[in-house]
Amino acid sequence: xxxxxxxxxxxxxxxxxxxxxxxxxxxxxxxxxxxxxxxxxxxxxxxxxxxxxxxxxxxxxxxxxxxxxxxxxxxxxxxxxxxxxxxxxxxxxxxxxxxxxxxxxxxxxxxxxxxxxxxxxxxxxxxxxxxxxxxxxxxxxxxxxxxxxxxxxxxxxxxxxxxxxxxxxxxxxxxxxxxxxxxxxxxxxxxxxxxxxxxxxxxxxxxxxxxxxxxxxxxxxxxxxxxxxxxxxxxxxxxxxxxxxxxxxxxxxxxxxxxxxxxxxxxxxxxxxxxxxxxxxxxxxxxxxxxxxxxxxxxxx
Amino acid sequence: xxxxxxxxxxxxxxxxxxxxxxxxxxxxxxxxxxxxxxxxxxxxxxxxxxxxxxxxxxxxxxxxxxxxxxxxxxxxxxxxxxxxxxxxxxxxxxxxxxxxxxxxxxxxxxxxxxxxxxxxxxxxxxxxxxxxxxxxxxxxxxxxxxxxxxxxxxxxxxxxxxxxxxxxxxxxxxxxxxxxxxxxxxxxxxxxxxxxxxxxxxxxxxxxxxxxxxxxxxxxxxxxxxxxxxxxxxxxxxxxxxxxxxxxxxxxxxxxxxxxxxxxxxxxxxxxxxxxxxxxxxxxxxxxxxxxxxxxxxxxx
Numbered sequence: 077x078x079x080x081x082x083x084x085x086x087x088x089x090x091x092x093x094x095x096x097x098x099x100x101x102x103x104x105x106x107x108x109x110x111x112x113x114x115x116x117x118x119x120x121x122x123x124x125x126x127x128x129x130x131x132x133x134x135x136x137x138x139x140x141x142x143x144x145x146x147x148x149x150x151x152x153x154x155x156x157x158x159x160x161x162x163x164x165x166x167x168x169x170x171x172x173x174x175x176x177x178x179x180x181x182x183x184x185x186x187x188x189x190x191x192x193x194x195x196x197x198x199x200x201x202x203x204x205x206x207x208x209x210x211x212x213x214x215x216x217x218x219x220x221x222x223x224x225x226x227x228x229x230x231x232x233x234x235x236x237x238x239x240x241x242x243x244x245x246x247x248x249x250x251x252x253x254x255x256x257x258x259x260x261x262x263x264x265x266x267x268x269x270x271x272x273x274x275x276x277x278x279x280x281x282x283x284x285x286x287x288x289x290x291x292x293x294x295x296x297x298x299x300x301x302x303x304x305x306x307x308x309x310x311x312x313x314x315x316x317x318x319x320x321x322x323x324x325x326x327x328x329x330x331x332x333x334x335x336x337x338x339x340x341x342x343x344x345x346x347x348x349x350x351x352x353x354x355x356x357x358x359x360x361x362x363x364x365x366x367x368x369x370x371x372x373x374x375x376x377x
Numbered sequence: 378x379x380x381x382x383x384x385x386x387x388x389x390x391x392x393x394x395x396x397x398x399x400x401x402x403x404x405x406x407x408x409x410x411x412x413x414x415x416x417x418x419x420x421x422x423x424x425x426x427x428x429x430x431x432x433x434x435x436x437x438x439x440x441x442x443x444x445x446x447x448x449x450x451x452x453x454x455x456x457x458x459x460x461x462x463x464x465x466x467x468x469x470x471x472x473x474x475x476x477x478x479x480x481x482x483x484x485x486x487x488x489x490x491x492x493x494x495x496x497x498x499x500x501x502x503x504x505x506x507x508x509x510x511x512x513x514x515x516x517x518x519x520x521x522x523x524x525x526x527x528x529x530x531x532x533x534x535x536x537x538x539x540x541x542x543x544x545x546x547x548x549x550x551x552x553x554x555x556x557x558x559x560x561x562x563x564x565x566x567x568x569x570x571x572x573x574x575x576x577x578x579x580x581x582x583x584x585x586x587x588x589x590x591x592x593x594x595x596x597x598x599x600x601x602x603x604x605x606x607x608x609x610x611x612x613x614x615x616x617x618x619x620x621x622x623x624x625x626x627x628x629x630x631x632x633x634x635x636x637x638x639x640x641x642x643x644x645x646x647x648x649x650x651x652x653x654x655x656x657x658x659x660x661x662x663x664x665x666x667x668x669x670x671x672x673x674x675x676x677x678x
Contacts, residue, residue: 091418113445168480
């Protein structure tokens with residue numbers, strides 16, 4: 077898994093900071109998560125190929141999370157895209173994007189499929205052989221979902237040495253990868269674990285932005301390898317985080333600790349603070365493994 | 378008059394080029410003309426104070442001319458604006474912006490006044506004591522207006538030396554500025570031209586983007602000091618300019634020549650060309666005084 081942070085600052089774009097957008101590379105997918113104004117320029121800087129993006133997940137309809145979407149969709153058209161594009165986001169997103177394209181008499185020449193979300197409970201919104209995506213209902217001023225991206229358990233890895241020692245025919249290899257025991261011509265049964273290795277542990281990534289402190293999400297994101305959790309404020313501005321339904325670094329760290337997360341990545345910083353290091357320092361008083369998102373940064377897990 | 382080019386390239390924003398937006402400083406106004414994605418970042422770079430912008434003119438509803446507007450309006454709110462903001466643009470702009478704000482539950486805390494345009498003939502859309510703005514109906518794939526900004530003739534300038542020689546009382550100064558002759562106590566009439574100088578010649582700026590070659594605009598923009606005219610293509614791509622209803626550099630120069638323009642500024646370049654100097658070279662085969670717009674450039678006239 078690889079996470080490209082395209083933008084991770086709260087509110088509006090500034091000369092040197094961008095609003096929220098990120099690309100999650102997972103099992104050969106390039107998922108775009110949120111799409112603030114300027115995302116297409118950030119994408120160009122990141123060298124991610126536009127054509128590899130087929131699924132866009134929008135957490136909520138505040139401008140700093142989706143005002144880059146109409147422009148990005150127009151650009152896909154200019155680039156001659158013809159493959160399907162799927163957009164997952166709150167109800168209303170289809171009307172907004174459709175209206176903007178219609179006003180410019182600019183229909184897409186590729187299928188643009190909207191999956192509008194309204195559920196208050198978690199739901200699986202995307203699934204294939206290798207990965208699933210489910211919503212994480214959050215608590216913000218408007219209807220908002222985080223997203224939990226989970227790899228599926230892959231095939232077992234063949235122990236080539238063992239299969240050759242037992243002179244097992246290649247036609248059985250797929251069965252072994254699928255976890256089956258093998259019966260030799262002499263009737264001897266070889267247990268699968270002698271012929272294969274465990275597949276890599278599937279990884280998971282939880283994206284939670286924007287939200288007030290919401291411990292109810294903990295069971296769902298329990299043991300996730302990586303949690304991106306917004307920390308708009310520091311504890312000193314807790315009064316503002318309550319009012320605006322954002323979180324502090326301390327609250328994000330508390331979620332990470334209570335959910336036994338592997339790595340916590342902080343982001344969505346208010347631009348009032350002199351240094352984002354302050355967020356890390358505060359979070360680390362609660363939880364050790366904290367990383368700071370920053371525009372252009374790439375994390376590999 | 379001062380013209381800040383915030384962005385002047387065709388189509389979508391790229392790492393180093395921005396779609397259309399410019400600020401015209403005229404008679405103490407800061408008029409924003411068009412608002413492509415990324416305009417607010419370009420505005421920040423230009424150091425233009427956001428609060429000084431009170432009128433926004435949108436030529437047409439293609440994304441590269443207005444996808445920056447919802448974000449800019451949201452930013453005005455975040456900056457605590459409370460004074461009126463007037464937006465002039467094609468019918469539909471109000472619905473689009475209102476819908477986007479509504480979806481984010483983000484109403485403005487300042488009066489946002491839309492002036493929707495539908496007329497096919499020119500009309501005066503803004504006027505005060507010092508300046509007027511009229512539409513220039515253009516020929517593009519969607520309903521499009523250019524804008525003609527005209528200073529009004531100012532007051533005459535007082536000839537202080539002459540008024541003092543004639544011992545004219547200060548209470549007459551405004552009358553002199555207004556062009557009146559003055560009768561002295563002894564009955565002698567002093568002609569106004571002896572007591573004052575002509576005011577500076579009022580300046581005018583014509584903005585024409587996007588449009589196919591449209592010579593019908595020439596009478597309206599005749600003798601304008603400055604014409605910004607789109608030149609998406611060079612003459613070698615004339616087949617494309619016809620199809621997409623854009624202009625070539627040669628066509629822009631022909632308009633400038635036939636309208637006796639002072640200075641022609643070219644812009645809205647297709648990004649297919651290696652150097653924008655090519656546009657200047659082509660235009661100068663027709664018309665001498667050609668300048669090239671470029672992002673961040675400021676022209677003073």
